[in-house]
Amino acid sequence: MDWLTTLPAINACLNGVSTLLLTAGFVFIKKDQKKAHRASMVSAFLVSAVFLALYLTHKSLKASSGQDVNTSFAGEGFWRPVYYTMLITHVILAMAMVPMIFRTFFLAFKERFESHKKWARITFPIWYYVSITGVLVYFFIYQWFPHPESP
Numbered sequence: 001m002d003w004l005t006t007l008p009a010i011n012a013c014l015n016g017v018s019t020l021l022l023t024a025g026f027v028f029i030k031k032d033q034k035k036a037h038r039a040s041m042v043s044a045f046l047v048s049a050v051f052l053a054l055y056l057t058h059k060s061l062k063a064s065s066g067q068d069v070n071t072s073f074a075g076e077g078f079w080r081p082v083y084y085t086m087l088i089t090h091v092i093l094a095m096a097m098v099p100m101i102f103r104t105f106f107l108a109f110k111e112r113f114e115s116h117k118k119w120a121r122i123t124f125p126i127w128y129y130v131s132i133t134g135v136l137v138y139f140f141i142y143q144w145f146p147h148p149e150s151p
Contacts, residue, residue, distance in 0.1 A: 004065065007058040012138035014051040018044050019131040026124065038108070045101065048131075075145035083140050090133040097126045 025040035059069045073083050100123040107116035141147075 004058070004061055004067075007054055007061070008071075008138055008142055011051055011055055011058065012135050012142075014047055014054070015131050015134035015138075018047045018051065019128065019135070021047060022124070022128050022131060041105075041108075044127075045105065048101075048127075051134075071141050072147055073141060073145060074147045075140065079140075079145065083137075083145075086133050086140075087137060090130055090137060093126050094130045094134075097123065097130055101127060 021040050021044035025037050025044060028034075028037035028040055062069045073080065073087075075083055100119065104116060104119040104123045107113075107119055
């Protein structure tokens with residue numbers, strides 16, 4: 001298996017699974033199904049952690065093979081500003097959300113639910129956006145506008 005070409009698709013799938021788990025967690029808490037909510041959110045966290053490990057592995061493999069770790073966007077015209085706006089917001093929010101997720105989880109595990117809810121109201125939409133745009137970044141780079149020399 002060629003990990004350099006396979007990992008981006010696996011990572012997109014992990015982001016998609018994370019989005020589904022986040023959606024389920026949101027629905028469960030709205031229905032006051034706390035155990036199901038907890039299971040969904042912990043699963044989303046674990047899937048996201050696996051994503052991060054594989055994402056960093058992919059970057060490392062690219063670097064060690066002498067490739068540029070960033071995959072350039074081949075789209076033109078209208079799609080360039082759309083893609084780069086999405087990418088920039090995705091990257092910034094992905095970095096910002098990590099400590100937010102840890103804080104939100106910490107409050108839940110400490111059963112400080114009022115504070116947890118306040119943090120979750122901010123953390124959840126950011127995490128959700130990052131998960132969805134992670135899938136979209138994959139489609140923009142590898143499916144809709146693949147670079148000519150990409151496999």
